[in-house]
Amino acid sequence: MPIQPAAKTRVDQIISARWIIPVRPRTVLHHHALAIAQGRIVAIGPRDEILDNYSAAESTTLDQHVLMPGFVNAHTHAAMTLMRGLADDLPLLTWLNEHIWPVEGRFVSPEFVRTGTELAIAEMLRGGTTTFNDMYFFPEAAALSAQDMGMRAHIGHVIMDFPTAYAANADACLQAAADLLPRLRKLPLIRQSLAPHAPYTVADAGLRGTRELAEAEQLPIHMHVHETAHEVEEALALHGQRPLARLAALGLLNPRFLAVHMTQLDADDLRICRDSGLHIAHCPESNLKLGSGIAPIVRIRQQGIGLAIGTDGAASNNDLDMLGEMRTAALLAKGISNDPTAFPAWEALEAATLDGAEAIGWGDLTGSLEIGKAADCIAISLDHPATFPVYDPVSQVVYCAGRDQVTHVWVEGKIRICQGLAMDWDASVLFSRAQNWVKRIRERDQNP
Template structure:
């Protein structure tokens, strides 16, 4: 028998690729990687393990991938609810950021976000925020996989004076962050309305030279598009196409307002879309045309957006909303079925943010990034189809185990290696300062 670090056995294994449900199967894991998947009896005959986990009422599946976050903004969860996007940004979020954003703010906010995401079954996230090194250090220390975006924005922030400085900071940081094994990077121009042509071209060129993806908010609101037409004489997506930013490595976030011209650009460029349905619903921004995008072959990932506008980082809730909303918007109950939604929240997200070769599906050779969801629960019983139960019924409180790179991050519903109450105590100091200054406005 071959010795391995661990064997994980579950009643149902859902590898995502291929789209199948494996009954009473097991994974053998060595040095953080999956070395075999097979019927439990066969795996137990072939391998002896230092650690054995038997999950007799659980789905074992890839960890969820949150394709768009602003992790540090978890410190502003619930700060300014029920407001239009631009009021929310101009009157509350940007002023608070101007006063408080710093490496310390980003570190504690990201730590809270990582704790929430891991506890809810998310093993990889794609971030866009200031002081990216602070976020990367937290993700690496807490054992979570991430793609960290280097923000590019024209107007002065606590992070940088303008887009040129943002780009220089990114170029300087790239080598340091490459030394972190759980971290990938992207170039993240904020949005077409906050970055001029020079900054966009600089982001394009830096991404191309460093072989990095681009990550950007695009077509989030009707107001954004109307302003762009008045200012530039064209829609934002057309401008990005003209400047040469769009290709299969471009992740367009939101994409709620798309006409036929926009859809053709999506088709022809091969760009990918990060769909954030709950944030878009809450801010009344509009809805991405998921059915049309899927039909034309545009690849789709799912993200929560930041907790300041969602207000959670719950990917199980997000994929359920995405699946149901696609049906309601299209008037077709067959649109975006459970398997497609699950794939978008796992492998689709991993491929969109540059981690597809490592995570997003359970396959020999890939990293052992996996989660267990306990279906022996009133909310998910009986079980006719475990994939449908995960997508339409399961809550993140049913996530019992989480592994990243084979390392346990959550065991029996309890966090490994961090103290939640101690984290809350450190967060409270920031909350009091933020509340006081926001109330002064």
């Protein structure tokens, strides 16, 4: 009697590619495939082995592509996409005090946040970002936008002392966060953090309240810190200590703290970072554009401090392009250290994916292609004049590829971008809604 072939395991889909970069382990797999079921990766192996052992209703073959984890944008203000290009070529405090904060005071609302965040999500998904870590007003609107458009988001509840359109003071911000936390926990693509804006906008009482709520709810903290030399100088004058030392004394620093920017670090600051186990979100293009300084990422890495990459908001970057941000980070590190081996391609790729996921507490689910993790993955075509020929696909992704080469994006196994086209939204509708806000903002500038 002939031996019957073993039945194949049924999965939802199989994705095969010329190259797979799982990020962890640090290797390149040639002619391999992923098997995906219920949004999770259930097998990774040579293409023929996967096809011999699994059957799927849906299969995607990517003969000239890299398949890799989606990018994790570790710091955004997504809704500020509506202010892209509004006030350029200005120092940070001038930019904030004379342009951004007045516009926010007049226009920011749940509707504003919803429109701006949806526009940002469209840009990020199209460029291969599958997770973003946000900090802005009306966080429920941002969370609902991400959930509806199928993007993973870590939503920060902003805390500030001075009155805004969102809340009257830090106490009101903390109360709003406490009230909203249970509702957002019901959204499967959303996790949350507390986001005190900066040491210079939140007094000790608000920071203590942040620490207490974070401890009670087991939440990470996401905060701008040491963004400019002026911030550090002002802190020394007002508090007699540098901002990081103040935050450490208040008990905020731990492995669940994400410090954004960190352009001004001395040896004591680096020691505090190392000893506390905090992570840093490096936003090189925003820092360069605002003239804020350059984070010393070579020294940060030498100290073993976790380093992620973020774009910041489109009002100061002016894009949300993680491929571009990753390349800038790698090249900037080499340039300022006079060392071409500083921050090599693999380390830059890790900072833009797995290290970013770990920095926001999501390394268990995303940031690498591993069995059991979510199928948050992207395909980048290397069959393109900008990336051909291919000797090392990791180098091509980091140093050559543009976001126009991102052809497919999956979040939790669901296709969001296919052959460069959005599956879940109409760009013309997003543009029309955004243009209505642009008209109102322009009228404000002409009639302040």
